[in-house]
Amino acid sequence: MSRIGIFYGSSSGVTKSAAEKLAELLGEDRCDLYSMEEDFVDFDEMLDYDFLLFGCSTWGSGEVQNDWRDPLLDLDNDKPDFSGKTIAVFGAGDYVSHGEQFVSALGILHDKFKARGATLVGAFPTEGYTYKYSFAERDGQFVGLPFDDVNEADKTAERLERWVASLQAVLPEAEEA
Numbered sequence: 001m002s003r004i005g006i007f008y009g010s011s012s013g014v015t016k017s018a019a020e021k022l023a024e025l026l027g028e029d030r031c032d033l034y035s036m037e038e039d040f041v042d043f044d045e046m047l048d049y050d051f052l053l054f055g056c057s058t059w060g061s062g063e064v065q066n067d068w069r070d071p072l073l074d075l076d077n078d079k080p081d082f083s084g085k086t087i088a089v090f091g092a093g094d095y096v097s098h099g100e101q102f103v104s105a106l107g108i109l110h111d112k113f114k115a116r117g118a119t120l121v122g123a124f125p126t127e128g129y130t131y132k133y134s135f136a137e138r139d140g141q142f143v144g145l146p147f148d149d150v151n152e153a154d155k156t157a158e159r160l161e162r163w164v165a166s167l168q169a170v171l172p173e174a175e176e177a
């Protein structure tokens with residue numbers, strides 16, 4: 001399927017806004033937005049798509065946003081097959097109050113879906129970010145797109161645009177109108 005499925009979990013709306021902006025940048029006519037709280041039923045919905053964007057903010061101390069918790073437990077138990085699926089992850093954090101686990105949820109999602117056979121794309125440079133530690137940092141890059149609207153909201157729009165530009169090469173071709 002050439003449509004793009006965007007599934008997000010967001011407690012105060014920051015990752016939700018980013019998900020909506022991503023749909024706008026990618027083309028709303030080819031994106032389907034799902035709130036993990038309101039719309040997610042089971043993994044079959046995700047498996048309808050070959051290309052998926054997963055949004056998840058970080059809470060607790062380096063934990064996934066609440067609406068992703070049970071689905072990730074189900075993922076471990078049910079072991080759905082994500083091979084052939086391409087996934088990119090994005091999410092909000094706070095580098096000032098939580099810089100010791102900055103956007104670590106992205107690393108958790110990345111690892112969980114990679115373990116289910118998905119191809120993870122959308123790594124983003126760490127340049128321009130400040131933090132002490134992030135489980136989302138691998139080999140000097142973030143595994144997906146982080147943003148911090150608590151402390152540097154002015155940078156988010158440009159980061160989203162750069163990320164979408166970097167994804168163009170791996171995106172499915174848009175269907176003819």
Ligand SMILES: Cc1cc2nc3c(=O)[nH]c(=O)nc-3n(C[C@H](O)[C@H](O)[C@H](O)COP(=O)(O)O)c2cc1C
Nearest residue numbers: 010011012013014015057060062093094098102103
């Ligand atoms: C209790 C609490 C714990 C948090 N823990 C983290 C954390 O471990 N890492 C991080 O980067 N941000 C952390 N944050 C910051 C949130 O991720 C940030 O407020 C984000 O904008 C929330 O996005 P959302 O509205 O999409 O859920 C925490 C915030 C609160 C209030």
